[in-house]
Amino acid sequence: MSVSALTLTPNTTTPVLGAGAMVEPVGSNTTRQELLARANRHDYASWLAHVAPAAACSHPVRLKLEAHWHNQHRPDEIDRVSDDVPDGMFYVACKNRRASVCPACSETYRADTYQLVKAGLMGGKGVPETVTEHPCLFVTLTAPSFGPVHTRVVTGNGTVRPCRARRNAETCPHGVVLSCTARHAAEDSRVGEPLCRDCYDYDHQAVWNFHAGELWRRTTIALNRRLRAAAKDLGVRVRLSYAKVAEYQRRGVVHFHALIRLDGYDPADPDTITTPDAAITSEHLRSYITDAASTVAFATTAHPRNPGGWTITWGSQLDIRPVHLAASDIDDHGALTTTAVAGYLAKYATKATEEAGHVSRRLTETDIQIRAEHDSHQTRQLVACWFLGKRPFNLTTLRQREQWADTWGKLQKWAHMLGFGGHFSTKSRRYSTTLTALRAVRKAFQRGQQPPEPPDSTAQDDDPDGDDAVVTLVWLFDGTGWLTTGDAQLANTSAALAREKRRAAREEIEHDLAA
Structure with missing residues (x-):
């Protein structure tokens, strides 16, 4: 039996892991038992269809739905709508744009x-x-x-130039010769590293990232x-x-x-x-x-x-x-x-x-203390952002503290992003369509692919005219991630098979059109 392997993504809400997209044999006995337990359930097919919108997500959001009635026939009555669906909850994709997260x-x-x-x-x-x-x-x-850093420059014919070849290279105040004749490979960890960390202006870099959007x-x-x-x-x-x-x-x-x-x-x-x-x-x-x-x-x-x-x-x-x-x-x-x-x-x-x-996760004082124990270019960038955003002790009034929080204090908030807190993708109003419009079209298409549920002829309607029907739908957050590792693998495998089926269908259509 083969299912999708996991991309381990534990979160702060639940210890459940997310799913990746590779296929490999199942590992632990616990996972095998979870797989068999889910596959042998009578509602397995219904569960697969139910989780399909979030099947490929690494850590989907789990939601419960309640209907709060307010009318003369059902005063203050609560219907737990999600109790009627598999697992008693709805799965929604996290919609995170970062490839490292999902x-x-x-x-x-x-x-x-x-x-x-x-x-x-x-x-x-x-x-x-x-x-x-x-x-x-x-x-x-x-x-x-x-400050000078190690670089990798490739010419038009594919030749890699020496990093920083200097005949009469100067020596910095810290005794480092500011020259490098190496032809760095693409995976070389030295690329982007300063020739001398003590000379590199980490404060200015953090401030520049912080103001890049304004620039x-x-x-x-x-x-x-x-x-x-x-x-x-x-x-x-x-x-x-x-x-x-x-x-x-x-x-x-x-x-x-x-x-x-x-x-x-x-x-x-x-x-x-x-x-x-x-x-x-x-x-x-x-x-x-x-x-x-x-x-x-x-x-x-x-x-x-x-x-x-x-x-x-x-x-x-x-x-x-x-x-x-x-x-x-x-x-x-x-x-x-x-x-x-x-x-x-x-x-x-x-x-x-x-x-x-770096990773896209907000940092705490403890994170900074742990990272500061290991001196590196990455650590110095994080530390610079954190301490530039740290509130001085001489700010005594509430107004001074609020002004600091609205300006330099945000550097701590965005320390994990090296000071940059802007949007990674923006456009002017009239450049083209919007992401919201594209998502609305996709949602409408997906809903059109699903057959409507047949009406329940045995249900009793207390208010057939709908004159007194007043209901409030309340979504309740239950957590993130799949309930078990086995569920994550089954859902992700189902999504992978669906993608492969769609790819094959597209190739067949393109072949027929070409013919």
Whole structure:
């Protein structure tokens, strides 16, 4: 007997584990007994159908449903609706976007993000197909340097360059020669590590991550001002639309990938996406972006460890590429294709701090103390965020404490994210459809696939006209995770088989169409 192996995901509410997506033989005797006990139950088929919406989830949410009646026939009566379903509860997928937390739910989020980004590039889902003619640029904005780190640079022909080869490399105040001639492999743990940790500015990095969202906001404001000024001089009406994702570099700093599209603007119908005037080209748009990214800067508010504040600005590495429809991922002129960009943005929308070696879980004082015992680049980043957000003792009034909690105090809240508390995937209002709309369509489709339940002819209706029927539905949280390891494996195996069946069906349809 083979079932899906577990991705161990214990949680703080219950000790139950979640399910993974690989298939391997069942391990322990306890798991075998749980599998057999569930499979031999008379309602096994009903249970499989019942858990199908959350079958692939690593730690589904368990809910119970109660109906509270308020009418003359049933005063203050409570019906426990969930008692009539298998296990006496409903299973709902966690819908976590992080691949490290729930691979199945993150894959759904990735697919939705892909469709959202692709619609803004090629049309569909409410976006006209004429967007393929709009000037469109794929922009990568990075953070400045906080100290030299080990890097891996691959040339166009696949050659790996030496990390930091210097003939007359200087020696830092701590006695470290700031040079490295190694050609690091992709899996080399040294990539992203500072050449000298004592020289690396961990405080500035934490503060930069913390203000990265504000820097992006100010950059879009500056870009729109430059665009409006140019449009006014040319006598045309245009506006920008964008989709953006955040990604962590190996050194632990956030950078942004943004897809920026130029649209026309009709004051009589501002919600319509129209083709922009040809007077503003992709090269004009590139110059406006370059100018905004190189000039926008601001200073943070004062902090006890830096009364003058830190300067927040973009790094010198600014990559801007046009986006074209092409057969390959990159055409002869270095332009990215629409599908390559959509897939790239969707991929990073499901990641968090995994690339920097961290987990997406909020930290406590105890966590910091334990981690501080092991000196490493990752630990120093966490410690910097935690102590920058720690409230000083000299804040005596309630107003001072509240101001700190609303500003620098949030660095402790987002210490596990290395200070970055913004959204990993955002878009402008009129770029394309929304994730909510995509989820609503999927939910309607799934409900349409399920046959309606036949009416119970033996049920007694105390209020056939429905005049006095007043009922409140109350959802009660029961916990997260599957009840047993065996349930997790059976549910995940069922989901894997369903995915394989759908894949085979798609391939058969594509084969018939090709024929």
